[in-house]
Ligand SMILES: Nc1ncnc2c1ncn2[C@@H]1O[C@H](COP(=O)(O)OP(=O)(O)O)[C@@H](O)[C@H]1O
């Protein structure tokens with residue numbers, strides 16, 4: 242009993258095996274209230290979470306539980322109503338527009354359920370766009386773009402338009418684009434939500450591979466239990482609150498149960 | 503409970519330090535221009551739709567401007583030919599047909615286009631001899647002022663000088679029945695008016711009345727024209743603004759994506775302004791050309807191409823084209839300012855959610 246408590250503590254504090262803290266993201270009592278007319282939606286009702294560098298974190302929760310809202314807060318795409326988000330120990334609410342753009346450009350890579358590729362641009366143009374924003378010259382960007390596309394297995398599709406590709410391929414392009422400026426953090430909001438089982442599995446495998454090879458911190462939101470196996474930690478969220486944090490090992494029995502059903 | 507304790511315990515570790523966050527580079531104008539141009543090229547189909555919105559608006563404006571220019575030119579020409587008709591009928595009333603007659607013309611000061619057209623008409627009605635002084639035109643025999651009247655049936659005097667540098671006697675010397683037709687009733691001649699010399703003005707009181715009437719008509723016409731131009735300008739504003747508004751709002755999601763990828767609000771604003779300026783200019787130039795050409799073809803078909811092409815003042819037409827192009831470019835940029843500002847200020851999360 243005592244031992245389990247200690248483990249749980251470590252998990253909450255995001256400590257690594259050696260008990261050292263190296264948090265790339267830290268959310269402190271983050272709340273988000275959407276007001277529409279008279280009605281208020283508490284999309285996040287006080288979420289605190291620390292994410293270790295190099296961690297693969299899954300956020301589980303039913304639709305409408307606040308996963309996307311949490312992503313937007315953590316990724317600097319929206320401002321919390323209350324609470325603080327630190328990235329590399331910097332309170333992102335204090336950043337000016339230039340620093341915020343820098344953060345979105347180089348520190349964080351975003352991956353969406355709906356891919357959000359720019360439809361009129363080819364793969365390579367999509368992938369090199371963030372490099373252009375970072376001020377890289379176009380020739381260098383092109384070389385790097387091809388290299389990243391090769392890494393996600395699309396080296397031969399550089400000139401294709403998103404509409405000419407399957408969902409899984411489009412998501413790979415989106416991942417390549419998220420990797421364009423070698424970010425520390427990959428934020429993926431239900432990356433497999435629009436994909437079939439097999440393709441989803443491939444994307445998950447790709448994430449694991451990227452984590453191994455590049456050492457990026459990966460945070461994915463999902464309600465796909467298949468995604469859990471490769472993650473280090475699973476955070477359960479419901480009605481805007483964290484209800485549970487667990488390790489995939491603890492989940493094996495439950496997963497087996499679900500698969501058995 | 504446990505969670506709260508831990509948080510309090512470890513919060514102090516995290517003070518703001520700006521060491522790890524850099525500042526986004528501001529892309530130079532050239533880079534923004536390059537991205538805007540490639541954006542237009544990449545979505546050429548959609549750009550062309552926007553351009554055609556501008557073309558439509560500016561073509562409408564330009565066709566109204568051209569229409570006014572052509573109409574003015576044609577009515578000037580009609581008025582001129584009416585006046586020449588009046589002059590010819592006076593001539594015919596005085597001396598009958600000009601065939602095989604000897605006529606002469608003296609010009610003092612600058613002559614009007616109407617006067618020249620009259621000279622041309624006289625020349626083509628078959629006189630045996632057409633002497634002229636102060637007027638160098640083919641078919642006319644240039645002579646000195648004193649030789650002008652010799653054996654002549656008729657002498658014309660024209661030009662804007664208030665006084666002639668010769669007396670009527672000298673001018674009509676050698677004429678069987680001296681008759682001078684003058685375009686100005688109150689032109690002064692040196693010396694006395696001799697006996698038996700008749701001097702008639704081309705335009706009497708009646709003609710002056712007609713002129714006044716025409717001026718009143720012209721004033722009402724001017725008002726109507728201004729009204730039409732104001733309306734057409736408004737139509738142009740709405741068409742152009744609508745085209746650009748659409749092209750920006752339908753890209754909110756794309757703007758959200760670009761912000762996620764590190765685009766500054768300022769950069770997005772600039773991108774859209776450059777894009778709409780380019781689209782506006784291209785559309786305006788096309789619109790001005792299309793509008794002018796179409797209108798000329800229509801008027802040409804109605805009144806004859808030669809007549810239309812010859813009577814138009816090309817300076818006015820060029821000015822109208824410049825006005826239309828400048829209007830179109832400014833309008834396009836102005837129409838893009840508002841949506842571009844809204845879009846660039848959007849929180850990325852909201853921009854991404856939009857489903858226009
Ligand atoms: N922009 C918004 N305006 C109003 N309500 C919103 C907005 N975004 C999200 N919500 C609400 O907040 C709650 C959480 O939404 P979301 O974070 O998208 O959940 P999830 O991603 O887990 O499905 C939902 O009830 C949703 O309706």
Ligand SMILES: [Mg+2]
Pocket residue numbers: 305308309310430431
């Ligand atoms: Mg969601």
